[in-house]
Every structure is written in structure tokens, then in C-alpha cells.
Amino acid sequence: MEETAKSGTDIKGLIKSLPPAPFIIGGFWVLVLIVAAILNMPWVWLISDSLQRAAIWGMLVLAMVPSIQSGTGPNFALPVGLCGGMLAMVTAIQLGFTGMGLLVMAAGMAAILGIIMGYLYGVLMNAVKGSEMAIATYTGFSITAVFFIIWLAVPFDNPFLGWFIGEGLRNTIALGPMAANQVLDNFLMFEVIGLTIRTGTILVFAVFCTLVWLFFRSKTGIAISAVGANPMFARAAGLNVDRSRIIANIISTSLAAVGVVVYAQSFGFLQLYDFPMWMAFPAVAAVLVGGATAQRAKVIHVVIGVILFQGLLTTVPPVFTEILAGADMTDAARMVIQNAIILYALTKIRGGGK
Amino acid sequence: MIDSRNDFASRTRAFLTNNIVTIIFVIFVVAGYLSSPGISVSGLLSEVISRFFRNGLLVLALIIPVMAGLGLNFGIVVGALAAVLAIIPVRYFGIGGMGGLLLCFAIALPIALLFGWLTGKLYNKTRGQEMIAGIIVGFFAEGLFLIFVLFIIGGVIPVAAGHPMIIPRSVDGVAVPGVGIRAAFDMGAHATHPVAMRDPYHVPGLSSAMDFLWRIDFTVALFVVALGVIAFLVIRRVMAKKNKAIKKSTKLVFGLKCGFWGLIALLALHGMLMPDGMIFWFPGAGFGFQAPASPIAGTGMIPVVTGLVILVFSLLTTYFTKTKLGQDCRSVGQSQHIANASGINVDRTRIIATMISTVLGAWGMIIFLQNMGTVSTYTAHRQIGMFSVAALLVGGATAAKAGVKNAVLGLLLFHAMFVVSPGVGRLIFGNELVAEATRNFMTYGVIGLSLGLHVWKTRKAAERELSLDAFDPPPPTNGNGGASNGEGGDSSIKEMLNAPSNATADTVE
Numbered sequence: 097m098e099e100t101a102k103s104g105t106d107i108k109g110l111i112k113s114l115p116p117a118p119f120i121i122g123g124f125w126v127l128v129l130i131v132a133a134i135l136n137m138p139w140v141w142l143i144s145d146s147l148q149r150a151a152i153w154g155m156l157v158l159a160m161v162p163s164i165q166s167g168t169g170p171n172f173a174l175p176v177g178l179c180g181g182m183l184a185m186v187t188a189i190q191l192g193f194t195g196m197g198l199l200v201m202a203a204g205m206a207a208i209l210g211i212i213m214g215y216l217y218g219v220l221m222n223a224v225k226g227s228e229m230a231i232a233t234y235t236g237f238s239i240t241a242v243f244f245i246i247w248l249a250v251p252f253d254n255p256f257l258g259w260f261i262g263e264g265l266r267n268t269i270a271l272g273p274m275a276a277n278q279v280l281d282n283f284l285m286f287e288v289i290g291l292t293i294r295t296g297t298i299l300v301f302a303v304f305c306t307l308v309w310l311f312f313r314s315k316t317g318i319a320i321s322a323v324g325a326n327p328m329f330a331r332a333a334g335l336n337v338d339r340s341r342i343i344a345n346i347i348s349t350s351l352a353a354v355g356v357v358v359y360a361q362s363f364g365f366l367q368l369y370d371f372p373m374w375m376a377f378p379a380v381a382a383v384l385v386g387g388a389t390a391q392r393a394k395v396i397h398v399v400i401g402v403i404l405f406q407g408l409l410t411t412v413p414p415v416f417t418e419i420l421a422g423a424d425m426t427d428a429a430r431m432v433i434q435n436a437i438i439l440y441a442l443t444k445i446r447g448g449g450k
Numbered sequence: 451m452i453d454s455r456n457d458f459a460s461r462t463r464a465f466l467t468n469n470i471v472t473i474i475f476v477i478f479v480v481a482g483y484l485s486s487p488g489i490s491v492s493g494l495l496s497e498v499i500s501r502f503f504r505n506g507l508l509v510l511a512l513i514i515p516v517m518a519g520l521g522l523n524f525g526i527v528v529g530a531l532a533a534v535l536a537i538i539p540v541r542y543f544g545i546g547g548m549g550g551l552l553l554c555f556a557i558a559l560p561i562a563l564l565f566g567w568l569t570g571k572l573y574n575k576t577r578g579q580e581m582i583a584g585i586i587v588g589f590f591a592e593g594l595f596l597i598f599v600l601f602i603i604g605g606v607i608p609v610a611a612g613h614p615m616i617i618p619r620s621v622d623g624v625a626v627p628g629v630g631i632r633a634a635f636d637m638g639a640h641a642t643h644p645v646a647m648r649d650p651y652h653v654p655g656l657s658s659a660m661d662f663l664w665r666i667d668f669t670v671a672l673f674v675v676a677l678g679v680i681a682f683l684v685i686r687r688v689m690a691k692k693n694k695a696i697k698k699s700t701k702l703v704f705g706l707k708c709g710f711w712g713l714i715a716l717l718a719l720h721g722m723l724m725p726d727g728m729i730f731w732f733p734g735a736g737f738g739f740q741a742p743a744s745p746i747a748g749t750g751m752i753p754v755v756t757g758l759v760i761l762v763f764s765l766l767t768t769y770f771t772k773t774k775l776g777q778d779c780r781s782v783g784q785s786q787h788i789a790n791a792s793g794i795n796v797d798r799t800r801i802i803a804t805m806i807s808t809v810l811g812a813w814g815m816i817i818f819l820q821n822m823g824t825v826s827t828y829t830a831h832r833q834i835g836m837f838s839v840a841a842l843l844v845g846g847a848t849a850a851k852a853g854v855k856n857a858v859l860g861l862l863l864f865h866a867m868f869v870v871s872p873g874v875g876r877l878i879f880g881n882e883l884v885a886e887a888t889r890n891f892m893t894y895g896v897i898g899l900s901l902g903l904h905v906w907k908t909r910k911a912a913e914r915e916l917s918l919d920a921f922d923p924p925p926p927t928n929g930n931g932g933a934s935n936g937e938g939g940d941s942s943i944k945e946m947l948n949a950p951s952n953a954t955a956d957t958v959e
Contacts, residue, residue, distance in 0.1 A: 172582070224905040227849075230521075230581035231905065234898035241891035245884055377589070425601060431593030438586050443575040 115387035117437060118400055125408045132415050140290040142414070146407035148281070148294055152362040153382065154301035155355030156375065157402045159348045160383040161308055164393040166344030167324035168221050169229045170380040170441075175236035175372035176217050177352025179243040180209035185357055185366055186265065190252045195275045199361055206353035214349030218342030229390075233376070240373045247368045269366040277364035297362050304351065309395045311347070320344045324391065381405060381434040384441045391445065408433070467907075471900045472846045475863045478892070482870025485877040491745040494869055499668060501865035503661070503753050504821040506760035507814030508838045509857045511807050513767050516852040517776070518803035519783030522839045522901075524584030525569045525804070528591045529811025530831035532562040536812070537656070537819060538599070538631065542615055546638050546654040548663060551820060554656070558812040565591070566808030570801030577786075581849070581901070588835055599827055604629035636824045657823040661753035668749035669721035671757070676715035683707055721747040756817060763810065764854045779803055783850070814838075840864060840893045843900040850904065867892055 132139040156174065163171040171177075184205035185198075193201045217235065224231045248264040256273050257265050271277040283296030311317045323330040323340040331337050360366040383393055386401020413426040466473065483494060508526070515523040536558035540550050569587055576583040603609065604627060609616050612625040615635045619628035638655015640662050687704060699707075725747030731738035770776040778799045781789040786796045815834060819825055842852055844867075845860025868889055875884035 220902065223909075224902045225909060226578070227581065227901065227905045229579060230585065231898055231901050233582060233585055234894050234901065237894035238891060238898050241887055241894055244887035244890065245879065248884055248887065249879055377586075420601075425597065428593045428596035428600065431589055431596070433593075435586050435590035435593065439572065439576075439583065439590060442579050442583050442586065443572070445576070445579060 115389075117385050117440070118387045118404060121385045121404050121408060121433075121437075125404055125411060128408070128411050128415050131419070132411065135415070135418050137414065137418060142411050143407070144290070144292045146403070146410040148292070148297070148362065149406040149410050150403045151294060151297040151301050152359045153379065153406050154398065154402050155304055155351055155358055156379045157382045157386075157398045158301075158304055158308055158395070159351035159355060160379060160388070161312075161348075161393045161395060161398060162320065162344040162351070163348040164383070164388060164391065165312065165324045166320045166341045167327060167391065168341055168345060169232070169390050170376075170383065171345075171348045171352070172229050172232035172376045172380065173217060173236040173239070174352050174376035174379055175240045176213050177210050177349040178356045178372040178375055179239050180213045180349065181206040181353035181356035182360075182366065182368060182372070183243070183246070184209055184353065185360060186250070186252065186257060186269070186368075189257060189269070189274055190254045192254075193274070196279055198274055198276045199279055199357060202357045203354045206357055207350050210350030210353035211346050213353075214346035215342060217349055218345035221345055222338045222341055236376055237373060240370070243372070244369055265368055267367065267369055269368070271361060271364055271366060276361055279361055280358065281362050294362070297358060300358055304354075305395050305399065308347075308351075312395075316340075316343060377438065378405070378409075378430075378434055381437045384437050388441075389444055390441045405434075467903075469846055470903065471843060471896055472859070472863065475844050475867060475892075475896070478874065479863060479866045479870055481877065482867070482874040486870055486873030489869065489873070492748045494866065495668070495746060495749045497869045498862055498865045499749060499752065500821075501868070502861050503756045503760065504818050505814070505838065505841065505861060505865070506756075506857075507763055507810060507817050508834060509814075509841050509861055510760070510763050510767055510854065511810030511814050512838055512842050513852045513854065513857065514770065514779065514803050514810075515807045516847065516849065517771065517783050518779040518800055519786065519850070520573055520800060520803060521581045521849040522584075522842070522897075523804065523807045523811075524581055524835045524839060525573075525587045526584075526807060526811035526838060527588035527831050527835040528565045528569055529562050529808040530815040530834040531591055531595045532565050532808070532812040533558050533815035533819065534825060534827065534830060535561055535595070535598075537637075537816065537825060538603075538615075541635060541638065541656065541825075542609075542613065544638070546656055546659070548659050550654075550656050551659040551816065554816050555813055558816060559809060562809040562812035563805055566805035567801060569808060570804035573804055574797050574800055584835070588831075592831070595831075596828060600630040603631055631827045633828060634824055634826050637820060637822075656820050658753075659820050660756050660759070660817060661821055664754040665751040666754055667722070668752050669718045669725075669744070669746060671752040671754070672746070673715055673718035673722060676711045676718060679711045680708055680715070683711070717744075717746065720744050753821075756821075759817070764857075767854055775799070775802065836893060836897070837864075840896050843896055847900075848904040849901060850908075 129139055129142065132142060156178075159174060159177060160170050163169065181202075185202040187205060188198050188202040191201070220235065221228050221232070250265065252258065252265065257269060259266055278294075280296035280300055281294040283299075285292065285294050285296070287293070312321060319330070319335050320340045320343060322333070323335055323337050324344075327337050330340075356372075382401040382405040383398055384390075384401065385405045386397035386399070388394070388397040388401065409426075409430055412429060413424065416425050416429070483489065508530075511526055511529065512523055515521070533554070536554045539557065540554050545553055569584075572583055572587060573580045604616055609627050611627045612618065613628075615631055616628040617630045617632055619626055636655070637657040637659075640655060640658045683704065687699075720741070721744035724741055725744050727743035728741045729738065730741065771780065778789070778794045781792065781794055782796050782799045789799075790796050811834070815831070818834075819830065822830075841860040841864040842857055843860065844864045845856035845858065847853070847856035847860065871888045871892070872885040875888050878884075
């Protein structure tokens, strides 16, 4: 009798321990793909496109792991890193780099800027423990507005950066003239059964995933995870809580800064001004879709999450447009799904509920 | 023991740190005004005053959730969506005038109550993270709202062919019912609008339906308000003499207040009687002088009814704190744990506070839109939460304390910032294009800064308390005070710090 009751709770516990988001979103995605196949749409092309978008979003989603693990919560201030990366890229273009050199130079500068800005952001997050997420959101908005002014004010004179007349940088900078568009995408690119695999971009994502995975097995990484899991015990064990949180935010911000360089090369354009403002929310949603919570995240969550979430976002619009005869419900559906996922994660935070 | 000089210095420092956001905005507005030669006093006042009446109720809607410990209700956006949902049918069927507007208020009420109830439920599930939940719930609701206005209306709910609000669709040149509301629709011209005056068959719209009911000149309104404030001050002083319960201010403070409002009344009187100045000449005495032109004349007309609505809700908000429910809200805001222990239904109180806020937000949005005259269907609600929160914070409110005074001061300062920011853009960057970015930065920055400062101060206070506690023997009943599920930094810190002592207690047991 006791035995059966125990096994009953075990199965219940097992089901409860499985994160529901990947299964719900994954199931939905498969359903949409099946519908696409029934409608005789080029579903191979859809998957190929999904994979590419997953690869370029990958690093931005990966940036969520360190901050979540350190207990700061999802990095809603992703624009901090993005702005750093964008500034690095613009500077590299101004300095006259092209092709692969441009990307390497931009990524290097982006990492340095990411470290500086991440440090400052980490100090801020330590000052506001307990309400990190709301304040991070507004830090992201504020930094976007600050860089709005910077884009208008920097005295760069490269003809590809500025407008033909007037001051300030362009809204969208094409990377074509610098031969820097799809450099990573085209590296070792191959096709299988119509599926285009952009090896370079995927490889870069994989390398950074491995690095972050390895980092969380190092002494510093384990310390960060411990701090996030229980700050009080971590302090009692002699760990420096504030320092760990700062390191985590430095890594998170740098990943975002380098990530935007990868994003821009694959996209073929570097967007300035309002671009970073709304980037944090899809990235947060993606890692949560992968099975992370607002307090625990692993690299595997990033990989699963970014493929499922970006796959869904890539597949739904054309399929829905086919079904609804032209009506474009993309934006509305994306807002509902993305924010429902974030809200669900917020209700699961320790100390939430009653 | 306390050195008086030290005391003064620390008090000054405390004043500066407590009001830093307001002080920054005052400096910004003054600098902006001085660097904008194109703006006159009356021009600035006219812009600020019209925005004051447009946004007043929206900012007031934020006060009660702050009292209940929910922080700044970014979820007020949901109320704004309820308002747009209420206006759509009223405009669709062309019901105009004050009757149409009242119908909007009536339709918005149940929708906002429902939305507020759901938001309140969500806040109870995301305890301690209400503000980020409020921000996200706004986006979530926007998605559902877009599906409703773009696909359900026309797609599921039948609409008339060729209706001006609906996205037009035609088959072979014949208009058929479309799907979805247009990106923008107007609120319908007011009866006194030139277009309406020319059209003998004009049906009054909702545009300015409340604002145009009764308007008086700004100087007259200012004069009446100043006299009203003086009368209030005198009556309260007389009452205070009879009733000891009312706090009596010193003679000096009373005199200064009366003097200030007296000067305002004189300024208003000057504007009323001689807007362009006047030459006084006494021929018998062979002496005369010239009174200068009034700086505040030409500010424009004041919508009296809108002003009264804002006044009534200000008074109601103040009165609310004295009711049983208001007291419950305050206890819940101070400590959910203690409130719960003293028999208050914490969850219910928080839900009611959210519902009141959402309803006021919806009504505020209706007032906002009748003043604007057009509705940007998909985006009108977007900035509402952010701008209202920023305005309240500029007035010196925090995530834990807000009142009508903060709302009034904040509304004036925040919108003055909007008007002068092109000047600041030119002053600092030599480029007026930066205005938009400057405004955004000030808005986001002020929210980030005051939320951050508040959390930081609360944490400091908690740490100080703890370091003092360390010298005392621990209280016998630990009470697991931290178990009250964190409201902001304060109790979550306590929770963390209580964790080991709880753990040891468990092991002993």
C-alpha cells in the first residue's frame, strides 16, 4: 500500500519535474510543420530557415545562462551588451576593416566593451538585489536611448556609415560593401536534401556553447551557480556573492556584444537606433522555452529553446498566412506566445505563489 | 549628543537623496526653458496645462497599488486597452457627445474590472516581482488585443461593408465587409468644431466631449484655485483650534502658505484684468506708472469638467486611505505577513487594489483619447504605463510611497520636460533632433533611477537594522519573518538571512 503510494508520487514527481514549455511549444511547432506539409508548402525550406535563425539568435540566448545561474534572473538588460557590440562594429567599419578581419576586430572590441559595460551593469544589479528584472528592463531601455544620442553624435565619416546629407549614422548599415555579410554563414556551407546548413555560424554558436558549458564546470563557474542557488549558504561557505554576480553579468554582457556581431553578419545589415530595445524579450522567452526557469538554466536549455522558439516564429507566419488567406497574425501571435512564456516563468519564481 | 551642524548636513543630504529625481527634473526644466528662446511662459504653461488635464487621471490610477505594496502598476496598460475596447463600439455606432462618452465609461467599467481581476490574480502569483510582471502583462495583453481588433472584428463579429473604421475590402469594385479596425480612427468632431458647424446634419462626436462642456480662461481658474486653497487653509486652521486631532502647523508656515497663494491670486488677477499691461496716469498728481503685460495671459482655456473629475478622484484617493479597505491596503503594503496574521485577506486586498487601478486607468485613457481626438488603434496604449509611471516618480513618489501631491507635481514637471527637451538637445548636442531621444532617455532613466535608488535604500536600511540586531540577543520567537513572500529587496534579504537560522531550527527539531 505504502509502496504504491510512493511510486504514484514518483511518477507524479517525474511529470512535475519535466519542464512543460519545451513539450508544449515543440508539439505546437511539429503540428504547424505537419500542417505545412499537408498544405504542400516547402517545409524543408522552413526548417532550413528556422535553423539559420536559431544559429544567429543562439549567442543572444546563451547570454541568459550566466545571469540566470548567478541569481540575477534573465538578462532583461540585453541591450547593454548589444549596444556595446554595435558600437564595436561601427568603429571597426570606420577603421576600414573588411571581410573576416572586420568581424574578428569587431568581436574583439565588442568583448572588451562588453566586459566594461558588464562590470558596471553587474555593480548596478548588486545594488538592486530583489528587483533586478524590472530595473534591468529599464536599464536596457535607457541604454538604448543613450546610444540613440551617440549614433546621432559620433563624428564617423565613413561614407557607408553616414547619411548622404546631414549628421548621424544610418538606420541600417549594409555589410555588403565591407564584404562582411554572411562571411560565417558561407564558411563550409553545404546542402543536404534541400536543407542549407550554414556551418560557420552554427560552429561559432557551438564553440561558445561549449565554452560556457566548460566555464560552469570551472571553480569560478561552480561558485556562480552556488551563489545563484542560495546566496546565504554561498556566503557562509566563504564565496564572494557580489563578485560572482558581477563576473556572471560580465560574461552575459560580453556574449550579447559578440552575439550581435554574429547576428549582423548573418542578417547582412547592422541596425542601429531602436533595434536593441525589444531584443531582450524574445531571447528570454527562448531560454525559458528550452526548459530553463528564471532561476536555473543550462546550455542545453539554450540549444533546445532557441531552435524551438525561433523555429516556431519562422514557421507560423507563412503557414498562418496560407490558412487565413493573407491575414498577417505574426506579430500578435508572437507577442502572445513570447510573453505568456515569460509570465509563466515569473509565476514559478521561488517565493512566488503562496 | 548629535551635533547640530552635523544634523543639518545629514538632513540636507537626506533631502537631496530622497528628492534627487525631482531635483534633476527641476534643473532640466529650468535649463531647458532658459535655452529655448522660442518658448514664452504662457506657451510653456499652455502646453503643460493641457497635458496635465489629458493625463491627470492616468497618473492618479497608480497611487492605490503603491499603497498596497504592489509597486508601480505598469499593468495599467491593460486598463488602457479596456478603454479602447469600450470606445470602439461607441464610435462604430456613431454615438457622440457627452452621452456617448458616458457610455464609454460604462462599457469600460466591466471590462476593466475583469482585466484588473485577472491582473491581480497574476500579481498574487508573481509576488515580489509585480513590476516586471506588470510590464510583461502589458505586452501579453497587447498581443491578445491585436488579435481581437485585427481578426475577430470582421472575422468573427460581422461588420457593415464600407464602414469608415474598418479596413476596406472590395470584390470586383464592390465594397464588402472588411476585417479588422484601421490603424487609426478619429473620435468624431465636436459640435463646436468648424467642420461640424458647417454641417447642419452633424452628429456630435466624442472628440473633446468632456473638455468642451465648460471652459474658462486659465487666469480665472488660477484665481479661483488660489482663493480656494487660501479658504481651505483658513478653515483648517479654525478647525484645528477646536479639534485637537487635526495637526496644527506653526504660524510661520501658515503665513508663508497663505502669502504664496495670495501672490498667485494677485498674479492671476493681474492676468485677468490687464493681460496686455496698462498705463496708469494721475493727471492731478502729475504722476503715473505702467503695469507690465501679464506673463500668464494667453495660456488658454481650461476644461473645467475634466478638472473637476480629476479633483474628485484626487479627493477620493485621499479619502480612500481613511476607509477600512484603504487601511487594509496600507497594512498589506507594509507587511503581508503581519497583515495576514491580523486577519486581513491579503490576496483579496491586493486584487481589489489592482482592480481599482485598472478601472481608473481605463477611465483615464478615455479622458486622454477624447482630448487627443484620434485613436491610434494598435499603439495608443503603449506609452501609457511608462509615461504615467515616470510622471508619478518625477513627483517624488517611490515604489513604496505615493500620494496625490506627487501625482500633481510630477505631471507638471514631467510634461514641462517634454516641452523643453528640444532646447536641451540644442544646448548639449547642438541638434534638436536629439529631442526625441532625450525625452525617451529621461523617461526610461527616471524609472530606472528611482526604482534602483528605492531598492538600494531599502536594502541599506535592512542591513543597518540587521547590524543593530546583531548586538541584541535574538528574539525567542524567530517568527520566520522572512516567510512573508518578499516585497522588493527588503524582505527577500531578510528571508535569505533568516534561512540558516530556520535551517538550524529544523535540524534541532
